[in-house]
Amino acid sequence: MVPVYLSYKIMSEVIWKKIFEKSLHELYGNRDNFFNELKKLDALRSGAEYNTGSITTSSAWCLLSASNYFMPKKVLEVGTFIGKSTYAIAHGSDLALSKxxxxxxxxxxxIKLDLPVSSEVICYPKTSSTDMFRAIQNQGLKDFEMMHVDGRLQADDFPLIEKLLTDDAVILLDDFEGIEKGVANVFNFGAQKKLNKYLIVYPPETDFLNKYGFHDCSTTSILLPKQLLQLTAQ
Ligand SMILES: C[S@@+](CC[C@H](N)C(=O)[O-])C[C@H]1O[C@@H](n2cnc3c(N)ncnc32)[C@H](O)[C@@H]1O
Structure with missing residues (x-):
């Protein structure tokens, strides 16, 4: 028999649609406030020692929707910079009433973050991912259900990540295009033989984003544990 072939591209669009549409009305109702607060964070650039890129509007919406959808109790993030991604994740959780x-x-x-959120934000300034993961492990913390990576993971990070994340943790990666760091991070996951448990959800396409009123691009991808993918009757 001929199998039914589903491309990563098709699967990715379906998954983003589910994530975007779970609480769309609620998130849209808060949209102006969300983007106003996000814009204010640009002022923090003046205090940056390394003034680099932040996430796009579309990526912020992807992170907001993903944290609102998955409602993780604990999140790891690599690459705080001016805190736009941190704010998007925290605010998405707040709106789901899931601190x-x-x-x-x-x-x-x-950079000191003072975000208008009720979720808890613990910053590790001037700290590498490896050092933050070690510090968290030394505090006896584990069972993180989501990770956002907007930096370059190091080889020493992987054994620590494995200990800190739950088995079904969702991993979001920025800059998943070309030969940028998001792609390098996924390759490094592959090199650690950890990729076979995940489905790679590609960043949403521009046409898809336009339908929701976004006109820039997103490079946010997801490593979605295959066990989180379920077929339902309806
Ligand atoms: C693109 S910026 C992050 C933007 C941020 N997510 C935002 O929304 O404003 C990337 C930051 O990650 C940091 N970074 C890169 N690799 C890192 C690592 N392995 N550990 C800690 N920070 C890292 C860089 O110093 C840089 O400030």
Missing amino acids: TSIHTCDLSND
Whole structure:
């Protein structure tokens, strides 16, 4: 028999649609407030030692929707910078009435975040991912259900990540295009033979984003544990 072939491209669109549409009305109702707060964070650039890129509007919406959908209790983040991604994840959880706790590090910057969220944000300024993961492990913390990577993971990170994440943790990666760091991070997951448990969800396409009123691009991809994919009757 001929199998039914589903491309990663088709699967990715379906998965983003489910994630975007779970609480769309509620998220849209808060949209202006969300983007106003996000814009205010640009002012923090003036205090940056390493003034680099932040996430796009579409990527912020992807992170907001993903944390609102998955409702993780604990999140790891690599690459705080001016905190746009941290804010998107925290606010998405707040809107789901599911307070989260986000541990976020940045190797090059020491920017103080004062985010208008009820979720907890624990910053590790001037700290590498490896050092943050070690510090978290030394505090006896584990069972993180989500990780956002907007930095370059190091070889020493992988054994620590394995200990800190739950088996069904969702991993979001920025800059998943070309030969950028998101792709490098996925390759490194592959090199650690950890990729076979995940489905790679590609960043949403521009046409898809346009339908929701977004006109820039997103490079946010997801490593979605295959066990989180379920077929339903309806
Ligand atoms: C693109 S910026 C992050 C933007 C941020 N997510 C935002 O929304 O504003 C990437 C940051 O990650 C940091 N970084 C890169 N690799 C890192 C690592 N392995 N550990 C800690 N920080 C890292 C860099 O210093 C840089 O400030």
